[in-house]
Structure formats: structure tokens, C-alpha cells
Amino acid sequence: MKAEIRKIVTIVEETHREIGRAIAPPTRRAAAVAVIANPFAGRYVEDLGPLIEIGEELGALLAARAVEALGVSGAAVESYGKAAAVGENGELEHAAAILHPKLGAPVRKALGKGAALIPSSKKRGGPGVALDIPLGHKDAAFVRSHFDGMEVRIADAPRADEILVAVAVTDSGRPLARVGGLKASEIKGEDGLR
Amino acid sequence: MPAVELRKRVILVEDIFHEGGPRAARPYRRGAILSVIHNPFAGGYVEDIVGFSEDLKPLGLDMARALIAALGGDPKAIQGYGKGAIVGAAGEIEHGALWHAPGGYGMREALGGARAIVPSAKKVGGVGARLDVPITHVEASYVRSHFDSVEVGIADAPRADEIVLVLAMTTGPRVHDRAGGLKASEIKGEDGLR
Numbered sequence: 459m460k461a462e463i464r465k466i467v468t469i470v471e472e473t474h475r476e477i478g479r480a481i482a483p484p485t486r487r488a489a490a491v492a493v494i495a496n497p498f499a500g501r502y503v504e505d506l507g508p509l510i511e512i513g514e515e516l517g518a519l520l521a522a523r524a525v526e527a528l529g530v531s532g533a534a535v536e537s538y539g540k541a542a543a544v545g546e547n548g549e550l551e552h553a554a555a556i557l558h559p560k561l562g563a564p565v566r567k568a569l570g571k572g573a574a575l576i577p578s579s580k581k582r583g584g585p586g587v588a589l590d591i592p593l594g595h596k597d598a599a600f601v602r603s604h605f606d607g608m609e610v611r612i613a614d615a616p617r618a619d620e621i622l623v624a625v626a627v628t629d630s631g632r633p634l635a636r637v638g639g640l641k642a643s644e645i646k647g648e649d650g651l652r
Numbered sequence: 653m654p655a656v657e658l659r660k661r662v663i664l665v666e667d668i669f670h671e672g673g674p675r676a677a678r679p680y681r682r683g684a685i686l687s688v689i690h691n692p693f694a695g696g697y698v699e700d701i702v703g704f705s706e707d708l709k710p711l712g713l714d715m716a717r718a719l720i721a722a723l724g725g726d727p728k729a730i731q732g733y734g735k736g737a738i739v740g741a742a743g744e745i746e747h748g749a750l751w752h753a754p755g756g757y758g759m760r761e762a763l764g765g766a767r768a769i770v771p772s773a774k775k776v777g778g779v780g781a782r783l784d785v786p787i788t789h790v791e792a793s794y795v796r797s798h799f800d801s802v803e804v805g806i807a808d809a810p811r812a813d814e815i816v817l818v819l820a821m822t823t824g825p826r827v828h829d830r831a832g833g834l835k836a837s838e839i840k841g842e843d844g845l846r
Contacts, residue, residue, distance in 0.1 A: 466667040466679075470722075471806075475659040484661075527665070527722075588807075612666075613782075613803035 459508035462495040468527040476633040487628035489610045490523035499547040499619035509555035518564035520625035533570040535627045537604040541579045541591040542623045545616035553580035573650035574599040586613050591626040597647035602639025603631035653703040654692035662686040663722045673828040681823040684804045685719040694742035694813035705750045712758025715819050727763045732798045732822035734787040737774040740810035748774035766790040767844035785820045791841040796833025797825035
């Protein structure tokens with residue numbers, strides 16, 4: 459099944475200053491969000507296979523859009539995350555089917571690597587609901603400077619029979635990271651953790 | 653007047669394929685750029701503020717150019733525009749009014765024309781405040797197909813001593829425009845109205 463896309467939204471954020479200090483170069487992150495029809499809205503369907511396929515398609519599309527919006531090569535992406543919001547006539551399991559089985563592989567392909575788990579969040583909500591996309595380093599989940607989150611929302615989505623699907627990427631960690639932990643310069647990037 | 657101090661910049665692009673009707677061959681694009689700046693007048697009444705409007709002109713032009721680039725790069729493809737401001741709680745609405753001249757100047761300069769008055773909205777608000785930025789046709793305010801708006805906001809801005817400055821642009825009529833009125837093909841484009 460192909461996703462029936464109503465809308466695609468991209469958001470780029472650059473932070474140039476934080477609490478009076480210049481951030482040079484600015485930290486940058488981007489999210490691409492698709493608004494799609496929920497083929498299973500309003501009814502219980504046992505086999506969620508079609509949503510899993512949609513997840514694979516959207517992984518490729520949204521990763522490409524987010525990386526393009528950030529204006530860097532896929533390899534230059536440092537952290538990533540994904541999230542979905544299901545409209546009121548759908549179930550949370552629909553978000554799980556899109557996000558978890560197959561969305562990750564094409565995202566990693568677009569970035570060249572991505573040994574770490576892609577952190578995720580999901581919820582059900584109405585139009586304008588805020589989605590907080592968790593962010594983590596793409597090759598080593600324990601890199602503390604890259605634990606972050608990005609809020610996105612679309613005023614007119616999700617309608618009751620729609621799903622919002624989001625992929626976020628960054629080329630940097632938090633603006634003034636200074637709480638220690640594993641540094642990006644110290645990782646091996648083999649097991650996805652350290 | 654004080655220097656313009658930029659903390660953060662956000663670019664939002666929406667590609668709208670349909671809204672329940674026929675799918676557009678090329679998506680309707682709606683974009684906005686937001687700059688979070690320090691409000692040099694926050695915290696007390698300052699009588700003479702108008703000079704800061706002049707100081708904002710380079711930022712207005714830079715924002716207009718960046719938004720056009722995010723919408724595909726062709727100034728001639730831009731058919732609708734609007735602007736707005738959200739003033740943090742330690743400022744006054746008059747500080748938002750300082751954006752009228754530089755916001756309009758920046759877009760006209762970058763678009764190479766545009767006779768219609770730039771519609772605008774502004775408010776005082778806290779972090780995460782949302783603003784509906786009105787949008788009209790760039791050459792003739794009465795073109796009904798191009799009346800639109802875009803909701804914008806940033807989760808962590810404006811802080812009390814900040815201002816969020818907004819420019820918005822679109823690439824065509826609403827996706828299922830059919831409410832009649834003056835058409836873009838019928839305008840004279842002389843007085844900015846019809």
C-alpha cells in the first residue's frame with residue numbers, strides 16, 4: 459500500500475544564541491512531517507501489514523526531505539528521531555506499525571550509517587497536537603550531548619482519519635552541552651550504544 | 653539604536669497536495685520564516701524606538717531571501733505574502749509594530765516588486781504562543797483565491813525579553829480555491845488592490 463499523502467511539512471531550526479552566549483556555528487535541526495490518510499481509521503483491523511509498508515516508504519521520503527531541508531549530506535547528520543500522532547479515529551498500534559518495523563532502514567540508508575536505535579514517541583491527538591520528537595546520536599545512543607527533543611505541530615492535522623509521521627535530523631547536539639557523559643569524539647559506533 | 657541580536661531562526665515549509673478534493677499536480681506551498689531576537693526595549697517604557705525599525709531592515713531582507721530559497725528559489729513563483737510579530741511579555745505591542753516597515757521592505761526588495769499592502773498580525777505572548785499570519789496576493793489585495801493564513805509558533809520563544817519576527821509566503825491560490833471573487837488572472841496590478 460502507498461501512503462495517501464495530504465501534506466508534507468518541513469521545519470528547520472537554527473540556534474544562534476543561548477542565554478546570552480553566541481553559538482557559532484549555530485546548532486541546527488530539521489524535521490519532515492507527512493500527513494497521511496489512516497486506511498484503518500474507525501475499525502479494528504488485525505493485519506497492519508499495509509501500515510508497515512507505508513512506514514518503509516515514508517522513512518525514505520521523510521529522511522530525504524529532512525536532510526535536504528538541513529542542507530547537509532546524509533553522512534553529516536549527527537542525531538535523529540521519529541514520531542507519529544494518530545488522529546482520534548485510529549489506534550496507537552497504527553503509529554507503532556508505521557514507526558517500528560520498517561521505517562528505520564531507509565532512514566539509515568539516507569544517512570549512510572546509523573548504528574543506534576532511532577528514538578521515538580507516539581500519541582493520539584487532534585489537529586494542532588504537539589509532537590515531541592526525541593533525538594539521539596545516530597551511531598551511539600549514549601552520547602549525552604545529543605540527547606534532545608524537537609517539538610513540531612501542524613495546525614490542521616491530524617484530522618480524525620489521519621496520521622502524522624515525523625522524522626527529525628540534526629547536524630549538532632544541544633547548544634551549550636556541558637553535563638558530561640560520553641562524547642561524540644569518543645564513540646566506537648559499532649554496537650549503536652557507545 | 654542597539655544591535656539586532658538573533659537567538660534562533662526557524663523555517664517552516666508546507667507542501668499541500670489536497671484537502672479532501674482533487675490532488676494538485678504541483679503542491680501548493682506555504683512557508684514562513686521566524687527570527688527570535690532580543691527586545692532591546694523590554695522591561696520599561698522607552699519613548700524613542702522608531703530607529704530600531706531601520707536597524708531591522710537587513711534582517712528583513714535576509715529573512716525574505718532565505719524564505720524564497722526554502723520555497724524553491726524563484727522570486728517570481730511567490731504569489732502571496734504576510735508578516736507578523738509576537739512580542740515577549742516584558743515588551744509592548746508597539747515593539748511588534750516596528751516590524752511593519754522592515755518586514756515589508758525586505759519582501760518587496762527580494763521579490764522585485766509586489767504592490768499590495770502586506771497583511772499582518774501581531775500580539776504579546778509567552779513562550780510557545782501561536783500566531784495566525786494572514787496572507788494575501790502580492791500584487792492585488794482583493795484576489796480572493798489567495799486569501800490564506802499560516803499558523804506559526806516556537807516552543808521556547810518568545811522569552812519575556814524577546815520578539816519573534818515572522819514573514820510568510822505562498823506559491824499560489826488555496827489548494828481547492830472555489831469561493832469566487834477577483835481572480836489573479838483579472839487583476840490590473842496598479843493600485844495594489846485589484
